[in-house]
Amino acid sequence: MVRHRVTQADVAALAGVSQPTVSFVLNGSAPSGVRISEETRSRVLEAIRITGYSANPVAQRLAGGRTQILGVFTYEETFPRGGQDFYGGFLNGIEHAAERLGVDMLLFTSARVVDGRRRLTGDGWPRLGVADGCLLLGRLEDQSELQPLLDTHYPFVFIGRRRSEGGRLPYVGADYVAATARQVDRAAALGHARIGCLRARGADQPAKDREEGYLTGVARHGVAVHLLDADDPATAARAIRDQGITAVLIAPEHSHDDLADALASLGLRVPDDVSLLLLGQPLHPQRGGRTWSGFTVPREEMGARALVLLSRIVADGAPRDDRHQLIDCPDIDGGTLAAAPQEGPLT
């Protein structure tokens, strides 16, 4: 027996009114000034209760309404393969926020993968329409992909700071600039005078922000700039030794374990000779039980805040001020930061 779903028409019939009346009752009347008497309203509500009616989101959406579905689009693969779990934290936060908001989450896993990354354009993008709005995660390379979204005023929010498009792109990002500068503070406070930064090769926003934060920090303390560009740990370790650096900020793209090993093979101990500070949770799996100093990226909170922002944008457009949110990255007190070696400050 295939039961027919309960529709507004069914409810209307039971209440002895028309289908639009039911719709009006549910939506608190339309902008065109339709009014429903209290008596009719309660009859309809009673009929809804009896029938157990609830709206069909598909039909709602087709008729221009909301589905209560928010989408998540990741430019890279969503779930961890080979141990690297880049999105996990974000998704946790998003999921919890979705629960609280009472919305469903749509993961756009169908988007065609071209050159190793997903595309919004092509036949991928019309599928976004199922959701009321969408979160965008990952490194977007091609700004033009956003054009359809901007043209149609499709609501979206980036996770991760986005400075392009004249500040029109809503985002929830981590404040890498402040957090990185703060790591310089920490090192300086412990007497370090030669503070290096092993930066990432990339030119994406987080990389730029970290570099900016580092430069801000060293300027604040009047210490020299030691930007390290080494591709392999051994080279980096040599540079650290040769330049007499005692504290190193490490971009998460690098393997800090390998660097520690390379330093060890040069006879440099961590943290006795060299302090290491991680600029965000490592992408590479942790080796050994050592806790690393530095800061952590508040991924869950970012995800949650982004979804909340998105839902507000969907609902009422959210004020411009709220459309750009930077979240602080908490420091981690680990075992790789120590006071500067005596030779350093004294020499």
Place this chain on the structure above:
Amino acid sequence: MVRHRVTQADVAALAGVSQPTVSFVLNGSAPSGVRISEETRSRVLEAIRITGYSANPVAQRLAGGRTQILGVFTYEETFPRGGQDFYGGFLNGIEHAAERLGVDMLLFTSARVVDGRRRLTGDGWPRLGVADGCLLLGRLEDQSELQPLLDTHYPFVFIGRRRSEGGRLPYVGADYVAATARQVDRAAALGHARIGCLRARGADQPAKDREEGYLTGVARHGVAVHLLDADDPATAARAIRDQGITAVLIAPEHSHDDLADALASLGLRVPDDVSLLLLGQPLHPQRGGRTWSGFTVPREEMGARALVLLSRIVADGAPRDDRHQLIDCPDIDGGTLAAAPQEGPLT
């Protein structure tokens, strides 16, 4: 400028045909024997190419078609909170399968939570309609919740064996029976004669399956049954000592680390005096670097297989034989299984 989305009507206009013709071309004609000439077909395809048309899944669904969206419903919370990541493995597998199948994943995070678990019934269930079908994960307590799905022939697949409803429920499960029996084999092969099983309190299917597997195993080797029901590790450890058990199968609900500690405090070493075999990956976080012997639950594969099965059920109903899939659980060669102590077999 709010651009109008490209619809079939637009394509039709460009190709000089009617909207249904476009629909027919896209779907390879309807069952009612409508035919499209090769020439018209190519004109339409060309128009589709030019306009960049792609179907609106919402409209497709409303018109009784498919959305290419598959849902995931979890009875418990989906994402890890407090370190316990129960669904992670499944979701990874599901996600990879979704990518391969070219479908999107809808996570039903909106379902009202009652008594700590989500409900399909109530206003949650109509939302399923957005998806073509749905995976069900977790411990379902109330069979009656399934009734609407069964009534409407809504396609769904359980992850985890389900034996109720007269075998009508499609599932992809792990073969706990065989895997558990095999652990008994492993212990017996190493000379263990007193093989215990620290079972879970619950009466859910996995718990039953593990017990059945254990009983099968001990029967096969003609050794005695030692079912342990202890609630706390200390009690369990005492029972193991008192009964002279040399190998213990441990249900994943128990904390194996705590049990090892309790055994140690009784002077029993693992694996020298007592071998421990885990019946599935532990829910509790691993402590220390020790690798545990036992078997692992192939969560990723289960998730992937379940999604593939679901998509086949959606597409063509899938043969009955395929609707019940049991996947083997690979053994783990860890450090907690060793030959039986000399006293055991010799006494």
Place this chain on the structure above:
DNA sequence: AGGGGGTAATAATGCGCATTATCTCGTTGA
């Protein structure tokens, strides 16, 4: 020439809901 039969396409309709335009009626003012 007229009908049978097959092919190729269009017209019409519905999915469930939101929304605008329209209608009905009881009430009020002149």
Place this chain on the structure above:
DNA sequence: TCAACGAGATAATGCGCATTATTACCCCCT
């Protein structure tokens, strides 16, 4: 007493697509 008015509800319509019913047309045969 009659028109104007407004509250309260309905009719009508469209969203984009799938699908059935129907039409238009051409070829062949008697």
